[in-house]
Amino acid sequence: MRFGDGAPVTAYAGDLVSQLGPTFTFQQRDTRHPGLDGARGLAVMAMVIGHTLDAVLSPTVREDIWVQHYWTCRGITAPLFLMVAGWAVVAALGSKPTAARDTYGKRVRRALLLIFLGYLVHWPGWSTVIHMGLTEKMLTKVFTFDALQCIGFALLAGATLLAVTPGRWGRTAMLAVMTVGLPLVSADVRAMSEGLPGPLTQLIGSDGFSRFAFFPWAAYFFAGALAANLLGALRPGVPQGLALLVLGGGLFWFMRGQPQDWGPASAWLVAYRIGQGMMVLGFINVLPRKVSGLLAPLGRLSLWVYVLHLPVVYGWSSYAGLSSRVGPTLSLPAGLGIGLALLLGCALVARLGTWLRDQARPWRTGSTTLEASVGSLGSRGS
Structure with missing residues (x-):
């Protein structure tokens, strides 16, 4: 195929590529992180x-030792989802200084979708709502706060903070403060939520309410975002995987030597699970691409x-x-x-x-x- 002056299309394509530089490609780049999916x-x-x-x-099967071990290992599932969500948000920003502000509207829309879906899957039905009437008990049941809402609110908070925090080092400091600070203040914040409306108490966290309250569960999201920000200079795959294994293994080993606290607002437990999550992410990253x-x-x-x-x-x-x-x-x-x-x-x-x-x-x-x-x-x- 040729244009009107007889020059082949491939010649024009070659000239265009040389003008745009060696990084130009006619194929869409694969921007997905090889380990996250x-x-x-x-x-x-x-x-x-x-x-x-x-x-x-059945209750008898639940008492089996292997099932009990599985319940223990299963505890990393929700923290891992939150850490991957935080990592993906920061990784998608790339190196463009204004990326967080440019994509802020899109992040907010996605956060609101997650929050909506989270509440939707817990909808108790109109008959239940009518039977309970306009009471705080009904609102608490309708606005049951679960892991999906936690991801949505964490994304909303994270996108806002990333958009207003200037510079790479400023972003690093902000993410570190959120990762460490949320678990440390969770017990006090949850204590202060007593007496607030049920839906708000579930979001903040209080004994007997949501198992995935923002305090301290959002810390997993910011931990993933912090890891992505710190390790962004390493190539995805084995380099990032080895770094995650070292960091996660060190944190996991250190926390095992500290007094254990398995309470719902425990800062020890958050750090312990972050170490486990980083090791899982590291393991997936070092696997051959065909396996992962x-x-x-x-x-x-x-x-x-x-x-x-x-x-x-x-x-x-x-x-x-x-x-x-x-x-x-x-x-x-x-x-x-x-x-x-x-x-x-x-x-x-x-x-x-x-x-x-x-x-x-x-x-x-x-x-x-x-x-x-x-x-x-x-x-x-x-």
């Missing part, structure tokens, strides 16, 4: 199977798998879920089978939904998705 995929797998087992395993890539497709669908599986397991509105229809009656193999089937089914539905969305909006195909820039999600298990 794999970490999300591992976390969402543990989340769905963990929720299913929690809903259907097996989990990546599931990681990219993690938000929608989260939204889809919760009503199936725990019910939604007036529809009963597995926890009510089956109850704690099954053996471990049966529970694992149901969990894997649910994971596969939700992933297929989510993939079909994203495909239909892409067909309806072809101009958006290939753009960064919600899961890529926000991270994903949380879990009921802790």
Whole structure:
């Protein structure tokens, strides 16, 4: 094929590339971090199977030593989701000084979507709302605060702070203060929330309310953002993975030597889980790309798998879920089978939904998705 003067198209393309410089490419760059989607995929797998087992395993099976070990390991799932979300937000900013301000509106919209979906999956139904009336008890039930809302509010706070904090070192200091400060003040802030309206108490945190309150759970988001900011100069993959393994292993080892406190507002527990989360991220990063890539497709669908599986397991509105229809009656193999089937089914539905969305909006195909820039999600298990 030639233009009117007879020069081939390839010659024009070559001239254009030479003028734009060696970094120019006609192909869209892959801006996704090679380890983040794999970490999300591992976390969402543990989340769905963990929720299913929690809903259907019989009390006798729960007492098994291996199941108890699994419950202990499962506690990293929600912190890992939050850390990946924070990492993804900072990694997406790149080196452009004004990136945080330029993308602020998009971040706010995504945060509001996460908060809306988080409250939606806990909707108790109109019959419950009408029966309870306009009371604080009803508002507390309608505005049940869970991990997805925590990610949304953390993203909202993080995007705002990143947009107003100048310079790389200023951003580093801000993220460090939030990572360390939130757990340290959580016990006092939660104590001061006593007597506030139920929805606000759940957000802030108080004994007997949300297990994923902003204080101290948002610290995991800022810890992931801080790690991304500090390690951004390293190449994704093995270099970043080794750094994460060293930092996470050192923090984990140090915290194991400190007095243990497994309370809901424990600063020790937050640091302990951050160390574990960094080691998991490091392990996924050092894996060969072909191995971590097996989990990546599931990681990219993690938000929608989260939204889809919760009503199936725990019910939604007036529809009963597995926890009510089956109850704690099954053996471990049966529970694992149901969990894997649910994971596969939700992933297929989510993939079909994203495909239909892409067909309806072809101009958006290939753009960064919600899961890529926000991270994903949380879990009921802790």
